[in-house]
Amino acid sequence: MDAQQAIDLTREAMTTALWLGAPLLLVALLAAVGVGFLQALFQMHDPTISFVPKLVATVVAVALCLPWLIERLVEYSQVLITHIPQTLAGG
Secondary structure, three states: OOHHHHHHHHHHHHHHHHHHHHHHHHHHHHHHHHHHHHHHHHOOOOHHHHHHHHHHHHHHHHHHHHHHHHHHHHHHHHHHHHOHHHHHHOO
16 A cells, blocks of 8 residues: 555545534534523523533434435445455555
8 A cells, every 4th residue: 555545545534534423513513502592691501501402412413314324434334345455456
């Protein structure tokens, strides 16, 4: 394996990880901003109040995105596994 192949594999792995994590992180961010706004509006400054809505929103997002996440991960794994002989041969 030459340096360019290693860079390509690393770039593809990082891109896939970003695509898999982005929807969940965005949902958690939106929930945190919404709860933070409501806490500021009602002047409740308890950090435990924001934990449960973020957790529920993230679990719902995982449940809704799970088929897409699994499909994307399987596609990446298939491409990676089919290219093992080429990578080992150095071409």
